[in-house]
Amino acid sequence: MDEVPPRRAAQLLRDARRVVVFTGAGISAESGVPTFRDDLTGLWARFDARRLATATAFHADPDLVWGWYEWRRTRVRQAEPNPGHRAIATIEARIPGTTVVTQNVDDLHERAGSRAAIHLHGSLFAPRCVAAAGHPFRSTPDGGPAPSPDGGRIPPPRCASCGALVRPGVVWFGEALPEAALTAAVEAAAACDVLLAVGTSGLVYPAAEIPRIAAGSGAAVVQVNPEPTPLDRVCAVNLRGAAAEVLPSLVGAAWEVARNG
Ligand code: BJW
Numbered sequence: 001m002d003e004v005p006p007r008r009a010a011q012l013l014r015d016a017r018r019v020v021v022f023t024g025a026g027i028s029a030e031s032g033v034p035t036f037r038d039d040l041t042g043l044w045a046r047f048d049a050r051r052l053a054t055a056t057a058f059h060a061d062p063d064l065v066w067g068w069y070e071w072r073r074t075r076v077r078q079a080e081p082n083p084g085h086r087a088i089a090t091i092e093a094r095i096p097g098t099t100v101v102t103q104n105v106d107d108l109h110e111r112a113g114s115r116a117a118i119h120l121h122g123s124l125f126a127p128r129c130v131a132a133a134g135h136p137f138r139s140t141p142d143g144g145p146a147p148s149p150d151g152g153r154i155p156p157p158r159c160a161s162c163g164a165l166v167r168p169g170v171v172w173f174g175e176a177l178p179e180a181a182l183t184a185a186v187e188a189a190a191a192c193d194v195l196l197a198v199g200t201s202g203l204v205y206p207a208a209e210i211p212r213i214a215a216g217s218g219a220a221v222v223q224v225n226p227e228p229t230p231l232d233r234v235c236a237v238n239l240r241g242a243a244a245e246v247l248p249s250l251v252g253a254a255w256e257v258a259r260n261g
Helices: 007-015 025-031 055-060 062-078 083-094 108-112 179-191 209-216 243-260
Strands: 019-023 098-102 194-198 220-224 237-239
Touching: 007 194, 007 220, 007 237, 007 243, 019 083, 019 179, 019 209, 025 083, 025 108, 025 243, 055 062, 083 098, 083 108, 083 194, 083 243, 098 179, 179 209, 194 209, 209 220, 220 243
Parallel strands: 019 098, 019 194, 194 220, 220 237
Antiparallel strands: none
């Protein structure tokens, strides 16, 4: 970490009126949800993204892809928000002009108390059919076969409205991000005083533009990540550490600063 407690970041947060918290898989790592690109523990260290996270892969082997996403959905259901998610909900409560923008497809921000997180890459909990209309699919919570990890096949259900295959409601490589979500995220980033970038490798576009847009518009970018990332150079402060430790300490320091000075 640059400083303990991170005084400069705490002061930036205390003085901010409009904050964007931009999160990636690292925020959920300490809840037991694997990241994508971490060596050894990341999903892409164990699974081939080309066979699982593209529309082509789904059409080639829908049972494989649906089974993998059911396995991940089950893992997320069993996970709990960690102190990092809860610290972000505290920032929202303290600074009403806060927007949470996440690349994550889990629901841990919501379960920690965040009100209206913008999901740039969709959700594990919003499957829809593959037809152009994309009819939402209402799943029965625990109805289907139990998912098994490492490639257990499960046939996807069919859409009750049109009979098309149901697919995970996430954004795969080569697919457009949901337009309203991306527009809202870009607008919030362009207008904020402080952007907190938490637990993202900053490698996947267009989401990775969000902190760069904030920096380019004059915001102070504060990054929380145990590792260096390509975002380091646009950051005013880099806090090297795990989100579940750094964020509660940052929030504590911000309002400690507010009380003392
Ligand atoms: C911790 C921690 C702890 C660990 N505490 N931190 C420009 C240049 C080059 C390529 C492109 C470009 N523009 C577009 C592209 C192509 C592509 C792309 O970006 N490719 C790059 C990988 C090269 N982008 C796309 O295809 C996007 N679509 C698109 O561009 O469409 C164009 C279009 C327009 C109009 C019509 C049609 C098309 C879509 C991208 C979709 C990404 N989807 C995924 C999968 C979602 C579903 C699923 O979950 O399976 O989204 S990929 C995966 O990466 C997932 C994530 O949201 C995303 C970002 O990953 P994230 O969150 O940063 O995680 P990691 O693992 O990378 O990093 C974790 C970090 O946490 C690390 O830094 C750790 O150090 C840290 N950490 N423990 C804090 N305790």
